[in-house]
Amino acid sequence: MRDEVRGAMAQLLSGLNAEERSSLLSLLQGEQPEGDPVAVIGMGGRFPGGANSPEAFWRLLQEGRSGITEIPKSRWDIDALFHPDPDVRGKMYGRWGGFLEGADQFDPLPFGISEEEAARMDPQQRLLLEVCWEALESAGESPTGLAGSRTGVFVGLADQGYNRVREPGHLDDFSVTDHLTSVASGRLSHVFGFHGPSLSIEAACASSLVALHLAAESLRRGESDLAIAGGVTLLLQPEISFHFCKLELMSRDGRVKAFDAKADGAVRSEGCALLVLKRYSQALADGNPVLALLRGGASTSTGRGVSLSAPSVPAMRRVMSDALAAAGLTPADVDYVETHGSGTWAGDAIELQALRDVFGAPRPDGTKCVLGAVKTNLGQMEYAGGAAGVIKAILAFQNEAIPPNLNYSTPHPRVPLTDTPLVIPTQTQPWPRGARRRIAGVTGFGLSGALAHVLLEEPPLRSVADVTAQRPVHVLTLSASSAEALAAQVERVAPLLDAVPERLLGDFCxxxxxxxxxxAHRLAVTGQTPAQLRDRLRSWRGEAPAERREPQRVAFFFQEEFLLQGAPGQELYATQPVFRDAFDRCTAAFAASGAQREVPAAEQTQFSLGYALAELWKAWGVRPAVVLGKGVGEVTAACVAGAIELKTAVRTLAARPSRADGVGYPVLEALPPFRWTDPARALEDQKVTLLLGMAQGEPGHFGMPGFLPSLQAGRGDWDALAECVARLYARGVEIDWRSFDRPYGRRAVAFPGYTWQRRGFWLHRPTDGSEPVEPTRADDTAARVRAVPAQERRALLQAHLTAHLAKALRVAAGELSTNKPLILLGLDSLMTVELRRRLKSEFGFNLAVARLLAGACIADLAQDIEHHLAASSALAEGPPPAHSAGTEEREVIEL
Structure with a gap:
C-alpha cells in the first residue's frame, strides 16, 4: 500500500510546475501543521446592490459603490413602520438595508422540485440551492455528478419567518420541512445526493465563518472529500430591526462608518455566500481551480463577560492568536485582515484594540497590514457576512489589489493606529504577487458570543500542462432542463469562443x-478550433434529437472481415493511452501464442482495433448492454464481454478451421449470446436503441438509423470518433468526461454557468378560506373508465393521472412525460401520500411505495390500475376498505 501511495504521489508531482511541487512538498513535509492543506476551489454568491456573482461583487468593491438602499416597499412598508423615536414599540428609525434583487425568483426544474413546494419553501433554501449549484460550477464540478460522494454541507442561517406570512390555519404538509433551520443543509444534501456531514449552523454573524472552519476540519479528518461552506440571510420580517433600533445599534443615515469617529451603528442586509473546499493535492489531481489555501482557523466563544452579547477584547485577541497558531503563521506574515467592522462605536473600538494587540507590533521590513471592512459596502449580511469577507479576500488575491473602505474620514479616537503597521484604506491598495507570500485573515463575531477567524494564503501559480500528444479534435456539450434554457445557453456560449485561445480550447471544453x-435537453458539437465550434453552435437551431425520456441501451457491434481503408487507429495509438495499451496487449498476445504466423495480418488488425476501441469506450463510461459480432468480430465480442480471455481469443482465431463465410468457432458454440449475425434482429430482440460499431463504417449502415460507427473511412480517427461521441451524448448516452480528457492534463477554466429560467414564488397571506374540494367517489371514476372500450382505457387513465399530477406539481400537463419515473418529476414523499389517498378513493387501488421507489412512471401506474380494475369483481360494491391515512403517511415519510 505504501508503494501505491508513493507511486500516486510521484505521478501527481510529475504533472506540476516547480512552484506547485515546492508548495505541495513543503506543506506535506510539515510547514503546514495538518499536512495536506485545504484549498478553496469554487465560490458563489448573491450580494446587495445587484451584485449577483463574485465578479459583479468585485466590480462593486472596485468602484467604491454601496449596495445599501432604502427598504423597498415590496418587502416592508417602511413609511408605516418608521418612527424616529427608538422607544416607540413596533417601529424603527432605520429606513435602510441591503437587499437582493429577485429574492422571490427561483427555477425549480433543474432541482426536480415541484412549483407547489417551491412556493412554500423558505426562500433562503431556494437561494442556497442556486448558489450552491453556481459555486460547484465555479469549482469545475458537475452539480449533478456528486451524488453518493462524501461531500459535506456546512451552512449558517436562521429562521427569518417566511412561514409567518400564512395564517396558522393554512399551514400544510410542507410547513415543517420547508422552514426548520436544520432542514436547509439537509435540503442541499438531499437534492444533490451528498453523503457527507450535513450541518445547519446558527452562531449569529459568526455563522458562515464557523461553518467554513468546521468544513475544513471535516476535510482534514478525512470525513469529507469535498465540502460546501457559507451562509445565507434574507430579511423577511422586521421584528429584529425593531429590537436593534431600540438598542440604538442601527445607523440612522444608512451608512456603515466602520472604525470612524462618527460610527453610529450597523445596517442590516441580506445575501448568500458559499465556498467549495477540497484537499489541495486532490484539487490538483482533479484539475480544479485553486483560488486560495485555507491555512488554518479557530472558533471560540467570549464566555462569561459583561453580558451575553457584549464583545470582549481578550476573546477577540484569543481567537485570532489561536488561528495564527493553527496555521503556523506569525502576525507579521499577515498583509490584510478583513475585519468584522460592524460600524458601532463601542464595537469598533473593542475590535480595533484586539487587532492592535495581535497585529500592531512594528515590522522590521516596513510592511503594512490593511484592515478591510466589507460592511461599508454591503451592510451586515449577518449569517452570510463572514463568507462574503472570504470571497472579498479571494477576489483581492486574484486582482492583486485591496479595495477601499467607504465612509471613513476621521480615525476612531479610542484606539490610535499611527504607531502601528495597521492601515485603513480609503483608496485601492495595490497587492501584487511577489517574493513574499500573501496572507489574509477574515474575522467574524456573533451577537451570541461566538467568534471565528480564518487565514488564507494565495494559491501557487499554475502553468499550462505540457502534454506532447494532444487530441486534435474537441467535443463541446451544452445541456439544460428545458429547451428554452438550452437555447439561452447556446446564445451565451457561442460569442465567448471568439476570445478563447486555441491552446486553452481543450480546457474550455x-x-x-x-x-x-x-x-435530457442537450447538444454536442465538434471542432479543432474555437471558430469551428462557434460556427457549429451558431448553426444549431434545435436540431438535436428530441428529449430522451428513457435510458439508452447500447450494443457493441464487431463486424465480420472488412477492407481496411487507410490506417485506422494510427492517430488514436499516438494520442490515446487507453487505446494504445489495449492494442499493445493484443499484439503481445498474438506474439506470445505464436498466432502471428497463423492469423492473417488484416484479421489481427481487425481484432486488435475492435478490442482497443471497445476498451476505450468502456473507459469513457459507455458500457454495452449487449455485444454481438460476426466472423472475426464474433471472437472479439466474446472477449470484450468477458466470456473468454484475450489469450483464448487469439488462439481461437489461430485455430479457425476455415475462412469461408458462415463457419463458426467451436469454442464459442456454448455461448449463444455472442453468435448473433443479424444486427437488426439483435436490436429488436434485446431492445437495443443504439448500435455502436467497433470499426470503420457509415452512420445508418445496415439500414438502421441507430447504427453509429466509431471510425469512418476517409476521415481522421479523432474526427470520426469525436463526432460519434457527440452523437451518442446528444441521444442521451452518458459519457465520463473526466476520463475522456484524463490523458491531456485538463484544468477547469471560466465558463458560463447554468442559464436559470426563474419565476416568482413569493408566498402571500391568503385572503379567503381554503377552497373546498368535492371528493371523487371510487365507483364514479372507475365506472367512467370501464365505460370506454378496453383498448382506450389505458390512455384515459394516463390522461387522468397526468392531469392530477400536473396540478399537484403546478406544471402544464404537456410538460410531464408518461415514461419518466415519478420521483424524477419532482414527486416527493408528501405528494406521494396525497397520490395514494386519491388512487385509493377513486379506484380502490393500493399504491405500493416500493413501486414508486423502483422507478414507476405514469404509464406504469395506468397499467397497474387497469389490471386492478379488470381483476376486481366487486367494483359495483365500492372499493375495499382503505388503510388508515395516518399509516400511509408514516410509511412514506419514514422511507
Whole structure:
C-alpha cells in the first residue's frame, strides 16, 4: 500500500510546475501543521446592490459603490413602520438595508422540485440551492455528478419567518420541512445526493465563518472529500430591526462608518455566500481551480463577560492568536485582515484594540497590514457576512489589489493606529504577487458570543500542462432542463469562443463537459478550433434529437472481415493511452501464442482495433448492454464481454478451421449470446436503441438509423470518433468526461454557468378560506373508465393521472412525460401520500411505495390500475376498505 501511495504521489508531482511541487512538498513535509492543506476551489454568491456573482461583487468593491438602499416597499412598508423615536414599540428609525434583487425568483426544474413546494419553501433554501449549484460550477464540478460522494454541507442561517406570512390555519404538509433551520443543509444534501456531514449552523454573524472552519476540519479528518461552506440571510420580517433600533445599534443615515469617529451603528442586509473546499493535492489531481489555501482557523466563544452579547477584547485577541497558531503563521506574515467592522462605536473600538494587540507590533521590513471592512459596502449580511469577507479576500488575491473602505474620514479616537503597521484604506491598495507570500485573515463575531477567524494564503501559480500528444479534435456539450434554457445557453456560449485561445480550447471544453450538469435537453458539437465550434453552435437551431425520456441501451457491434481503408487507429495509438495499451496487449498476445504466423495480418488488425476501441469506450463510461459480432468480430465480442480471455481469443482465431463465410468457432458454440449475425434482429430482440460499431463504417449502415460507427473511412480517427461521441451524448448516452480528457492534463477554466429560467414564488397571506374540494367517489371514476372500450382505457387513465399530477406539481400537463419515473418529476414523499389517498378513493387501488421507489412512471401506474380494475369483481360494491391515512403517511415519510 505504501508503494501505491508513493507511486500516486510521484505521478501527481510529475504533472506540476516547480512552484506547485515546492508548495505541495513543503506543506506535506510539515510547514503546514495538518499536512495536506485545504484549498478553496469554487465560490458563489448573491450580494446587495445587484451584485449577483463574485465578479459583479468585485466590480462593486472596485468602484467604491454601496449596495445599501432604502427598504423597498415590496418587502416592508417602511413609511408605516418608521418612527424616529427608538422607544416607540413596533417601529424603527432605520429606513435602510441591503437587499437582493429577485429574492422571490427561483427555477425549480433543474432541482426536480415541484412549483407547489417551491412556493412554500423558505426562500433562503431556494437561494442556497442556486448558489450552491453556481459555486460547484465555479469549482469545475458537475452539480449533478456528486451524488453518493462524501461531500459535506456546512451552512449558517436562521429562521427569518417566511412561514409567518400564512395564517396558522393554512399551514400544510410542507410547513415543517420547508422552514426548520436544520432542514436547509439537509435540503442541499438531499437534492444533490451528498453523503457527507450535513450541518445547519446558527452562531449569529459568526455563522458562515464557523461553518467554513468546521468544513475544513471535516476535510482534514478525512470525513469529507469535498465540502460546501457559507451562509445565507434574507430579511423577511422586521421584528429584529425593531429590537436593534431600540438598542440604538442601527445607523440612522444608512451608512456603515466602520472604525470612524462618527460610527453610529450597523445596517442590516441580506445575501448568500458559499465556498467549495477540497484537499489541495486532490484539487490538483482533479484539475480544479485553486483560488486560495485555507491555512488554518479557530472558533471560540467570549464566555462569561459583561453580558451575553457584549464583545470582549481578550476573546477577540484569543481567537485570532489561536488561528495564527493553527496555521503556523506569525502576525507579521499577515498583509490584510478583513475585519468584522460592524460600524458601532463601542464595537469598533473593542475590535480595533484586539487587532492592535495581535497585529500592531512594528515590522522590521516596513510592511503594512490593511484592515478591510466589507460592511461599508454591503451592510451586515449577518449569517452570510463572514463568507462574503472570504470571497472579498479571494477576489483581492486574484486582482492583486485591496479595495477601499467607504465612509471613513476621521480615525476612531479610542484606539490610535499611527504607531502601528495597521492601515485603513480609503483608496485601492495595490497587492501584487511577489517574493513574499500573501496572507489574509477574515474575522467574524456573533451577537451570541461566538467568534471565528480564518487565514488564507494565495494559491501557487499554475502553468499550462505540457502534454506532447494532444487530441486534435474537441467535443463541446451544452445541456439544460428545458429547451428554452438550452437555447439561452447556446446564445451565451457561442460569442465567448471568439476570445478563447486555441491552446486553452481543450480546457474550455473540459469545463463544459465535466464541470456542468447534464440533462435530457442537450447538444454536442465538434471542432479543432474555437471558430469551428462557434460556427457549429451558431448553426444549431434545435436540431438535436428530441428529449430522451428513457435510458439508452447500447450494443457493441464487431463486424465480420472488412477492407481496411487507410490506417485506422494510427492517430488514436499516438494520442490515446487507453487505446494504445489495449492494442499493445493484443499484439503481445498474438506474439506470445505464436498466432502471428497463423492469423492473417488484416484479421489481427481487425481484432486488435475492435478490442482497443471497445476498451476505450468502456473507459469513457459507455458500457454495452449487449455485444454481438460476426466472423472475426464474433471472437472479439466474446472477449470484450468477458466470456473468454484475450489469450483464448487469439488462439481461437489461430485455430479457425476455415475462412469461408458462415463457419463458426467451436469454442464459442456454448455461448449463444455472442453468435448473433443479424444486427437488426439483435436490436429488436434485446431492445437495443443504439448500435455502436467497433470499426470503420457509415452512420445508418445496415439500414438502421441507430447504427453509429466509431471510425469512418476517409476521415481522421479523432474526427470520426469525436463526432460519434457527440452523437451518442446528444441521444442521451452518458459519457465520463473526466476520463475522456484524463490523458491531456485538463484544468477547469471560466465558463458560463447554468442559464436559470426563474419565476416568482413569493408566498402571500391568503385572503379567503381554503377552497373546498368535492371528493371523487371510487365507483364514479372507475365506472367512467370501464365505460370506454378496453383498448382506450389505458390512455384515459394516463390522461387522468397526468392531469392530477400536473396540478399537484403546478406544471402544464404537456410538460410531464408518461415514461419518466415519478420521483424524477419532482414527486416527493408528501405528494406521494396525497397520490395514494386519491388512487385509493377513486379506484380502490393500493399504491405500493416500493413501486414508486423502483422507478414507476405514469404509464406504469395506468397499467397497474387497469389490471386492478379488470381483476376486481366487486367494483359495483365500492372499493375495499382503505388503510388508515395516518399509516400511509408514516410509511412514506419514514422511507
Amino acid at each position: 473540459f469545463t463544459a463537459n465535466a464541470g456542468r450538469a447534464h440533462f
